Amino acid sequence: MKILITVTRASLLLVILLNIGCNTKPVKKKATARYVKEIDSLMSTSFERELFNGNVLVAKNDTIVYKKSFGYTDATQQIKLDDKSIFNIGSIAKEFNGVAIMMLVEKGLLSLDDPISKFDLDLPAWSEKVTVNHLINYAGGIPPIDPKLPPNDNEAWEIIRGTDSLLFEPGTNFRYDNSNVFLQRRILEKVTGKTFQDFVKENIIEPLNMTNSVFDPPATTKHRTSCYDFEKNPCPELEFISGWLWVDSNDLYKWIKAMNSNQLISQESFNILLQNPYAEDKTSSLGEYFKEKQLQRHNGVGYKFESIFLNDFENDITIIIVSNNKNRVWDLGHEAYNIMLRKEFKIPKRSVFQFIRKDCLEDVEKGIEAYHNLKKIDSGDYAFDDPNELNRLGYELIRAEKPKEAVKIFELAISEFPENANLYDSSGEAYFVNREYDLALINYKKSLELDPKNKNAVKMIEKINSIKE
Numbered sequence: 050m051k052i053l054i055t056v057t058r059a060s061l062l063l064v065i066l067l068n069i070g071c072n073t074k075p076v077k078k079k080a081t082a083r084y085v086k087e088i089d090s091l092m093s094t095s096f097e098r099e100l101f102n103g104n105v106l107v108a109k110n111d112t113i114v115y116k117k118s119f120g121y122t123d124a125t126q127q128i129k130l131d132d133k134s135i136f137n138i139g140s141i142a143k144e145f146n147g148v149a150i151m152m153l154v155e156k157g158l159l160s161l162d163d164p165i166s167k168f169d170l171d172l173p174a175w176s177e178k179v180t181v182n183h184l185i186n187y188a189g190g191i192p193p194i195d196p197k198l199p200p201n202d203n204e205a206w207e208i209i210r211g212t213d214s215l216l217f218e219p220g221t222n223f224r225y226d227n228s229n230v231f232l233q234r235r236i237l238e239k240v241t242g243k244t245f246q247d248f249v250k251e252n253i254i255e256p257l258n259m260t261n262s263v264f265d266p267p268a269t270t271k272h273r274t275s276c277y278d279f280e281k282n283p284c285p286e287l288e289f290i291s292g293w294l295w296v297d298s299n300d301l302y303k304w305i306k307a308m309n310s311n312q313l314i315s316q317e318s319f320n321i322l323l324q325n326p327y328a329e330d331k332t333s334s335l336g337e338y339f340k341e342k343q344l345q346r347h348n349g350v351g352y353k354f355e356s357i358f359l360n361d362f363e364n365d366i367t368i369i370i371v372s373n374n375k376n377r378v379w380d381l382g383h384e385a386y387n388i389m390l391r392k393e394f395k396i397p398k399r400s401v402f403q404f405i406r407k408d409c410l411e412d413v414e415k416g417i418e419a420y421h422n423l424k425k426i427d428s429g430d431y432a433f434d435d436p437n438e439l440n441r442l443g444y445e446l447i448r449a450e451k452p453k454e455a456v457k458i459f460e461l462a463i464s465e466f467p468e469n470a471n472l473y474d475s476s477g478e479a480y481f482v483n484r485e486y487d488l489a490l491i492n493y494k495k496s497l498e499l500d501p502k503n504k505n506a507v508k509m510i511e512k513i514n515s516i517k518e
């Protein structure tokens with residue numbers, strides 16, 4: 050009898066444990082299924098609304114929970130994207146410079162405190178006070194390379210060597226410019242005796258098995274994408290300094306995982322690269338790092354390519370979005386992240402900016418009329434509640450050298466959002482570009498009134514007053 054009771058209790062305990070085990074697994078699967086369903090809804094709807102064209106990868110606890118391609122490889126829209134499609138990831142590619150430099154630091158081949166004059170690059174005297182650490186944190190005041198020229202490596206050398214003075218004293222300010230990137234790559238070459246590309250291939254790409262990553266790929270490269278605009282016109286992809294690595298979403302994930310697990314550099318070196326010691330609120334070699342959230346975020350733009358990744362160390366979440374049709378990548382990355390955190394998320398509405406953009410570029414009055422007509426019939430599908438829609442359009446007109454037209458768009462925006470400080474700041478810029486300094490001053494003052502923390506408004510008010518004197 051005693052044995053029977055013991056067996057019964059043991060059996061009961063076993064049943065309880067089995068039930069717990071059985072109940073645990075479906076909960077995990079259910080949560081994953083929810084992630085997948087909501088992210089797919091976010092991305093699919095955005096694609097249907099012509100707000101996204103590209104690839105998405107989402108991982109949780111070192112497991113890919115969602116991976117999908119939306120749209121086409123180029124403006125012809127004949128070939129669909131897949132997970133082998135490679136993209137220009139813009140500034141994200143600068144991470145390979147910083148990590149390669151830290152690999153050399155760990156080997157004792159250079160120090161972050163080394164002045165760049167040490168590497169015999171035939172630079173002006175200012176190179177004696179600019180250090181490697183200044184370079185990787187964009188704090189050296191290095192003269193800029195204008196990407197509109199556009200220069201190749203030889204022309205970049207001429208620009209940098211031809212400037213006798215720095216923009217500011219090293220370590221006292223921040224300027225995010227590709228001159229820093231160019232010099233980082235040249236220092237790597239000087240120290241290793243290899244091209245930057247060969248060093249990265251041998252020490253990063255091959256060890257991480259990044260099998261679909263290519264430096265500066267020509268248009269004929271297999272799996273290469275080409276960017277295009279909202280009217281499906283191909284982008285004029287300008288040549289620039291060499292050394293830009295194009296990747297697919299799988300290889301970018303391998304890279305992020307390698308950084309998180311210290312496969313290439315130590316955690317101490319990783320921490321150094323994550324944080325900018327000269328400007329805490331600015332980007333570092335690895336993008337932006339939010340210490341309180343333990344979150345790394347890096348965004349890259351090149352032509353109409355745009356990419357973003359969010360790397361959450363605490364919750365072990367990775368969001369990767371790469372696109373060849375610059376649009377809502379930033380917003381979508383954050384909305385996907387909200388889904389993974391079980392927070393409220395929003396599927397973006399159709400773009401007012403895209404709807405009236407072409408008309409405004411041809412005839413701004415026609416575009417404004419289209420805006421009002423659309424608003425009358427809109428049933429809530431379009432983002433009329435988002436001030437950034439008109440703000441983006443205003444800046445596109447400024448870039449198209451149409452400041453008068455931009456002024457009219459910002460006037461429309463302010464009439465729609467009269468308490469928005471940023472729109473007054475943008476309007477001030479349009480008036481300033483149009484040399485209407487009195488009106489620019491009025492708008493910057495209004496922006497500052499609405500947002501006393503607006504440093505740009507303070508700076509521009511001082512600049513305008515000095516011009517008027």
